[in-house]
Amino acid sequence: MTEYKQKSKETLLDKIQKILAKAEGTNHEGEREVFMAKAEELMAKYRIELWEIQQHEAGKVIDQRKPIVVDFDYKFAFETGPFPDISDGLWSLFLAVARHTNVVVVTYKQHYSGVENTYKSYTVPIIGTESDLGYMNLLFSSLMTQLIAATHPSVDRSVSMFDNLRKFRECGWGWDEVGKVMQEGGFLADKSRTAARDTMIRHYRSECKRLGVEQNYANWKTFRRNFSEGFASTVSQRFRDMRDVSVKVEGNGMSLALRDQDQINREFMSEMFPMTGGMSRGGSKAVAKKYDTAAQSAGRSAGAKANITSHPGAGLKGRKSLNK
Numbered sequence: 001m002t003e004y005k006q007k008s009k010e011t012l013l014d015k016i017q018k019i020l021a022k023a024e025g026t027n028h029e030g031e032r033e034v035f036m037a038k039a040e041e042l043m044a045k046y047r048i049e050l051w052e053i054q055q056h057e058a059g060k061v062i063d064q065r066k067p068i069v070v071d072f073d074y075k076f077a078f079e080t081g082p083f084p085d086i087s088d089g090l091w092s093l094f095l096a097v098a099r100h101t102n103v104v105v106v107t108y109k110q111h112y113s114g115v116e117n118t119y120k121s122y123t124v125p126i127i128g129t130e131s132d133l134g135y136m137n138l139l140f141s142s143l144m145t146q147l148i149a150a151t152h153p154s155v156d157r158s159v160s161m162f163d164n165l166r167k168f169r170e171c172g173w174g175w176d177e178v179g180k181v182m183q184e185g186g187f188l189a190d191k192s193r194t195a196a197r198d199t200m201i202r203h204y205r206s207e208c209k210r211l212g213v214e215q216n217y218a219n220w221k222t223f224r225r226n227f228s229e230g231f232a233s234t235v236s237q238r239f240r241d242m243r244d245v246s247v248k249v250e251g252n253g254m255s256l257a258l259r260d261q262d263q264i265n266r267e268f269m270s271e272m273f274p275m276t277g278g279m280s281r282g283g284s285k286a287v288a289k290k291y292d293t294a295a296q297s298a299g300r301s302a303g304a305k306a307n308i309t310s311h312p313g314a315g316l317k318g319r320k321s322l323n324k
Helices: 002-025 029-057 084-100 132-151 161-170 176-182 193-211 219-251 252-270 292-303 317-324
Strands: 070-071 123-128
Touching: 002 029, 070 132, 084 132, 084 219, 123 132, 132 219, 132 292, 161 176, 161 193, 176 193, 176 252, 219 292
Parallel strands: none
Antiparallel strands: 070 123
């Protein structure tokens, strides 16, 4: 891969991460949708570029099993980062994607650049083949996009006002922010902010009573945290199931090849990053937090529906060559 192509890939991924951070940080629904659309556009461009690179290299004699080390910006995993309410879930999701793509995360060298060999804020070295690292970047960006979209719903004019209100309230949103977003989305836009909010409250409560809908919702921070944890755990289980199926279909040779590549990566890690101290924990500090079973269940349902196969032909498919 040429140096220009490598920088081009890194630039695209960096742009995707920054745009997703902007989507998380804005309170304006229209802006959030624009940012999310742009992120998806760049991800599509990344897929095409990575595919072109792989096609170009297909005729070359290269060591497809040689591991390399790259730096990964994982500020998303901290409560001081851009995604504080889902940081724990994102860290779990990140580790699950790494395991799935046969990438090793050097968790005892956090905030350390494996490329520049120096301290670097919110950085963790990751190790794998070039193909698997590219697959991991793409897959994690895709799943993070899906999780953000699920925990930050938008107004849908194709359904009723009640259905929209229920969606926001079940995500733990307060009435002030619900009324604001709903008006921006076109509902009761001719009324004052206060009048629109009060009308929505009355409408919602009367419909809940008529339909027998329970109105016992968690705070939005509690909802997002528990939802993201449920989402990550289910996606992780789906990855394990996929690996089990792949081993059964490919036979013992596939299983041995995957373990062999993992061992190669770990030996490379030991050479590059000899352990001189204890292991440190990634993500935000563990503290006692509120638990919402409904949010966990909703997250698991969303994780069961998440797209975990969108990739440009790398990753698991690429590993078939290891048996040859």
